[in-house]
Amino acid sequence: PLIQYRYYNDIVGLAKETQNMDETDSTKEKSPGEQLCLSIEFKRVLFKIRDLLRQLPTAHYKTLQFLITHLH
Numbered sequence: 073p074l075i076q077y078r079y080y081n082d083i084v085g086l087a088k089e090t091q092n093m094d095e096t097d098s099t100k101e102k103s104p105g106e107q108l109c110l111s112i113e114f115k116r117v118l119f120k121i122r123d124l125l126r127q128l129p130t131a132h133y134k135t136l137q138f139l140i141t142h143l144h
Contacts, residue, residue, distance in 0.1 A: 074136045079124050086121050090114065 075083055093114055125133060 074128075074132050074139070076128065076132070079127065083121060083124050086117050086124070089117050093117070 073080070125136070128136070
């Protein structure tokens with residue numbers, strides 16, 4: 073697999089966190105303070121996902137990068 077088994081659960085968990093943040097964000101109006109907090113939380117999750125992806129072997133990372141670019 074491109075994403076090794078030891079990282080899979082972490083990456084899926086973080087992806088679910090971003091999905092939950094997006095659902096929470098779209099359901100109600102946020103004050104500027106809440107928006108800032110959500111933005112900080114979103115950046116924290118993105119940083120963790122990037123960190124996990126960088127731990128992949130180079131060949132896996134490059135292949136995954138190519139595949140995501142193609143699908144996008």
